[in-house]
Amino acid sequence: MATVAPKPESVRLTEQGKPVTYLEAIREGLWEEMERDERVILLGEDIGAYGGAFKVTEGFLERFGPERVIDTPISETGFTGAAAGLAHLGFRPVVEMQFIDFISCAYDILTNYIATSRWRGAGPQPLVVRGPAGGGVRGGPFHSQNPEAAFAHTPGLKIVYPATAYDAKGLIKAAIRDDDPVLFFEHKWLYRRPQLREVLPAGDYIVPLGKARVHRPGKDLTIVTYAAMVHKSLEAAEILEREDGLEVEVLDLRTLLPLDEEAIVDSVRRTNRVLIVHEDTRTGGLAGEIAMRINEKAFAWLDAPVLRVTALDTPIPYAPPLEDAFLPQVEDIVRAARYLAAY
Amino acid sequence: MATSPAAAPTSPPHGLSVGQLRELYYYLRLTRALEERLVALYRQNKVIGGLYRSLGQEGEAVATAYALRRRSDGTGDVLSPLIRNLGSMLVMGATPLEVLRQYMARGNSPTRGRELNIHFADLQRGFLGQISPLGAMVPVMAGITLGFKLRREPRVGMVYVGDGATSTGAFHEGLNFAAVQRCPLVVVVENNGYAYSTPVDRQTAAKAFVDKAPGYGIAGEQVDGNDVFAVYEAARRAVERARAGEGVTLLEVLTYRRKGHAEHDNQSYQPREEIEWWATHNDPLDRYVAAVRAHGWLSEEDLGAVDAQVDAELDAAVAAAEASPDADPATVTEDVYGDVPVRPHWTRLDPPEPSLA
DSSP states (O other): OOOOOOHHHHHHGGGGSSOOOOHHOOOEEEEEEHHHOTEEEEEEEEEESSTTTTTTTTTTTHHHHHEEEEESSSHHHHHHHHHHHHHTOOOEEEEEEEGGGGGGGGGGGIIIIIITTTHHHHOOOOEEEEEEEEEESSSOSSSSOOOOOOOHHHHTTTOOOSSHHHHHHHHHHHHHHOOOOOOEETTTTTTTOOOGOOOOSSSOOOTTOOOOOEEEOOOOOOOEEEEEHHHHHHHHHHHHHHHHHHOEEEEOOOOOEEEHHHHHHHHHHSSOOEEEEEEEEEEESSHHHHHHHHHHHHGGGGGOOEEEEOOEEEEEHHHHHHHHHSSOOOHHHHHHHHHHTOO | OOOOOOSSSSOOOOOOOHHHHHHHHHHHHHHHHHHHHHHHHTTOOSOOSSOOOTTTTTHHHHHHHHTOOOOSOOOOOEEEOTTTHHHHHHHTTOOOOHHHHHHHBBTTTTTTTTTTTTOOTTTTTTTOOSSSSSSTTHHHHHHHHHHHTTTTTTOOEEEEEEETTSSSSHHHHHHHHHHHOOOSEEEEEEEEETTTTEEGGOOOOOSSSGGHHEEEEEEEEHHEETOHHHHHHHHHHHHHHHTTOOEEEEEEEEOOOOOOOTTTOOOSSSHHHHHHHHHHHOHHHHHHHHHHHHTTTOOOHHHHHHHHHHHHHHHHHHHHHHHHBBGGGGTTTTTTTOOOOOOOOGGGGOOOOOGEE
16 A cells, blocks of 8 residues: 655655654654555544644645545544544544643543443454643643543553654554554644754654653663653753763653553662653652552662652643743752752 | 324335334334343342333334344444343344343353443444443444445444433534534434433423434434334435435434333332323334234234244243353453553462562
């Protein structure tokens, strides 16, 4: 089914050995999967003629037509449910939430219907729900959320949240090929960050689900993190190396469900100190689950308590000084790491 | 209320053959008799959890499904039932033994003991079991029927909702989505008077559910739900419209729920005389039998033979269900994912080992 079809300018540009952004990487991944598998079909609000609120699917309607790039009514339950129906027939639907905050409108169909389908004997649900998540872009309470914890508690779902362009492309492709429902969160603060541009491999590749990645090796302390916080943690690690002589390991989870427990435990056993950093709010956030796993599996290797740096337990504010106060900052990570290192 | 008998012998209506009339009677009788068997098993504590009756609504359940193209190889029409659509499931080929095993939570039930009653699916035969949050199956069936359309397959979907489910957001979103996409979908609104204890006038300010159809830009029909012939004919028209590419129909069937929401429900909110009236004057099986006998389409002997067949089949099914094994605890972790194992309780390992959980 693979073809050498002409691509619109926005996609073709990324094919010429030039560095691509995180957003362009996702677009390439989606495009290539639609080229290689006609069962892949897109549904969402304004994804066709307009190309999506963030232009992730720009040019797709022209190439793949209105039967594979379906503009839907404003109805997260409606089109996510429709994706479930399509998945029953063997399609591989990819649903876009215009902002991931609106995934809460589809909570019932995702958690009660889609997540349980295989186990109930109603068949697998090979679909992807993707969309822009995360704060730092002054989006306010309903355009900035990180809803992973609301879904990580649902057996049957997988959750992916990439931090780099390479991973974003490889993971969206793996998610589409996966036979289980995958929630694919895209951090909008990373979408067009020039620092994240990278040259991607020319050929087809995937990044397997469920595998974490050591971004930066270290022996003194591990930061377990994901998504935008990977970059803040890397920045903190540089400062800690420069100013404190600490070798900080940064472990990017990439997939949040299932967790790569082996990678976490392996890192803890080498560094004996762990800081968990996430952009989601504190109470009930994934840090609690990660700390519990470490407690169960690597307690004897710990030289200090497992600590966390997270957003505050408030809704997400709009004004820059408020949002900056709400979000974990590099300085918070640095101070937490110093506290841990001195413990 | 019953279809009025004609003076002279006539052919069965709506293109139905005498054989089909016998088959319709078989499904009507099978539905009612299977539920009666389930009541007995419930009272013996052999049904696990609740028992949901469709007494008084079997006619519309059977007749709507009977309008569909039934296949066993995954090429036919597909329906998604509600809790009171046992009859629809049986028409599509679900067996009494499967239903009994489901209700009795046996290990070889279609869901291996994981799910209840008629919550089970087989897309080869064309049924997709519901989940309990109401209205959810409307968007799912919108997707199924969109898939038929995209593949240019001449297949139709039918989804059942009760009067209560029409109040949900999922009903609206799914129906609207299907209407916009002109999906080949029939939405059957079973107006049986009550959603659990809540009467229809507490559910909607609309005079009739069929009045909602124009708002969605779709066809709507309302039919006497206890007249098997009228329901079949209305459903057939809706199915034909769908198959012809004319989009969605909302079919409101007027019926009455003579039992409580579930077997434990004492129906304190339903006037006794109301229940009695429907039982005495408007029972779908009584009306069907009166019609086929009055027209001479089926004789007393024909009907008696079907009754005997149903009894024999149910005797065998109940015996087989009672002999079925309990669900195997070791299977509970299977099939949560295609490729990710779920780990057991560490406390049940010997010796207990938390790092293996």
